[in-house]
Amino acid sequence: MTSDDATRDDAAPDTTPGDDAPGEDKAGRSDGLASRRAALDLVSAALDHRGGLDEAMTRAPFAELELRDRALARMLAMTLLRRLGGVDKLLQPRLRTPPPAPVMMLLRLGMAQALYMDTPAFAAVDTVVRLAQAEEATRPFKGLINAVLRGVLRDGPVADDPEALAPGWIFARWRAAYGAEAALAMAAAIALEPATDVTPRDPADAQGLAAELEADVLPGGSLRVRRKGDVAEWPGFFEGRWWVQDAAAAIPARLLNVGPGQTALDLCAAPGGKALQLAATGARVTALDRSPARLRLLSQTLERTGLSAEVVASQAERWSDARVFDAVLLDAPCSATGTFRRHPDVLWGTKPGDIAKLAGVQARLLDAAAARVAPGGRLVYCVCSLEPEEGEGQAEGFGLRHPEFRLEPIAPGEGGAPAASVDANGRLRVLPHHLEGGLDGFFAARWVRAG
Numbered sequence: 001m002t003s004d005d006a007t008r009d010d011a012a013p014d015t016t017p018g019d020d021a022p023g024e025d026k027a028g029r030s031d032g033l034a035s036r037r038a039a040l041d042l043v044s045a046a047l048d049h050r051g052g053l054d055e056a057m058t059r060a061p062f063a064e065l066e067l068r069d070r071a072l073a074r075m076l077a078m079t080l081l082r083r084l085g086g087v088d089k090l091l092q093p094r095l096r097t098p099p100p101a102p103v104m105m106l107l108r109l110g111m112a113q114a115l116y117m118d119t120p121a122f123a124a125v126d127t128v129v130r131l132a133q134a135e136e137a138t139r140p141f142k143g144l145i146n147a148v149l150r151g152v153l154r155d156g157p158v159a160d161d162p163e164a165l166a167p168g169w170i171f172a173r174w175r176a177a178y179g180a181e182a183a184l185a186m187a188a189a190i191a192l193e194p195a196t197d198v199t200p201r202d203p204a205d206a207q208g209l210a211a212e213l214e215a216d217v218l219p220g221g222s223l224r225v226r227r228k229g230d231v232a233e234w235p236g237f238f239e240g241r242w243w244v245q246d247a248a249a250a251i252p253a254r255l256l257n258v259g260p261g262q263t264a265l266d267l268c269a270a271p272g273g274k275a276l277q278l279a280a281t282g283a284r285v286t287a288l289d290r291s292p293a294r295l296r297l298l299s300q301t302l303e304r305t306g307l308s309a310e311v312v313a314s315q316a317e318r319w320s321d322a323r324v325f326d327a328v329l330l331d332a333p334c335s336a337t338g339t340f341r342r343h344p345d346v347l348w349g350t351k352p353g354d355i356a357k358l359a360g361v362q363a364r365l366l367d368a369a370a371a372r373v374a375p376g377g378r379l380v381y382c383v384c385s386l387e388p389e390e391g392e393g394q395a396e397g398f399g400l401r402h403p404e405f406r407l408e409p410i411a412p413g414e415g416g417a418p419a420a421s422v423d424a425n426g427r428l429r430v431l432p433h434h435l436e437g438g439l440d441g442f443f444a445a446r447w448v449r450a451g
């Protein structure tokens, strides 16, 4: 392995300060190396498998950092994940052979800091060289790291290439499913940090809340908040006047059109945004999920908002309750590739085999959901995935297996659905560029059971 102007340890000047042990100085100021190490651990875990990032946040080194260092580690990890594909594309021509994984991670971090964060170039290089010096496995490569990063910085900024921002296999799928133009627009959104959307508990409160929160009211009634920072400090949080929910995620529950006196079952309910929407209509809601830990989050938000629902911990397929419901929502577990704006790790942790496995789970859950729909009742299936096997493929399979259900087309604009998001069959296929400022990718279809 080599760079264009260096090999291993024998090139550019060593920027390593005398003492490599990271920690705090006498005034207790952190040198930031611990945060950077934790950020690298988060990104490695995110690349390893689906959910790896969330798991890594619950353990050392991240979980042992002080709060302010955690915020820095998280920000570094998210910036790197948003830029990973582009960073790798820039690094590739400077490395004749791939370096060991820990060296590659240091190079990536240095690039992300120098190019996409406010870190001065010399500090970005200095910190990663110090990290390299501190570990036996990476120490021999600090010259290479130094030289490669200095080379990149010397060559100056480069224009973003949206295609490079997504893993190649994901971009190829998006291009095959939605065309090259849409795939490029979707990939461009990976680099952008999204605004926070919230759902008002009472739709009549939307305008008032918008003024207090500095937000715009979106079609459908979600609010797009221009504030940043801790949502718990925003007006109306403690009074339970709203909850955080992406504008696209808020569409499917509206498509059920439930109201006071009706019964509604949310079969994969936690952490609860859609169950809260159903409860806010006055419907009698049963919120079921197999995860007690996630259901605790739902219970907390029910308490904060003063809404009520019956909360059930069970697997949907095994729930030993004979009731049927006027309306059933299945927001199935999925690859979640549509949530990449908030969770860029989903693009890197998901592997091609995951999608087929998840599609099998979704088909089983759809059959379980069908059994819960009363005659004449409605079923909405949705996933926050951009992969057709988890969306259109499921809807088609369900239609063949369940002739007792009739697809009820969704109208453009219904529930806030952007007109571009409704396909020729009346199914919802939201792509992240369908609304200015972006929204999550989603699929939804609605059926009515024969009376």
Ligand SMILES: C[S@@+](CC[C@H](N)C(=O)[O-])C[C@H]1O[C@@H](n2cnc3c(N)ncnc32)[C@H](O)[C@@H]1O
Binding pocket: 267, 268, 269, 270, 271, 272, 273, 274, 275, 288, 289, 290, 291, 294, 314, 315, 316, 317, 331, 332, 333, 334, 365
């Ligand atoms: C996409 S999330 C649901 C998000 C939720 N509807 C919301 O709006 O906040 C999928 C949920 O399905 C749950 N789940 C996965 N398999 C399940 C099963 N077999 N039965 C019930 N819940 C399941 C997971 O625990 C997870 O909370």
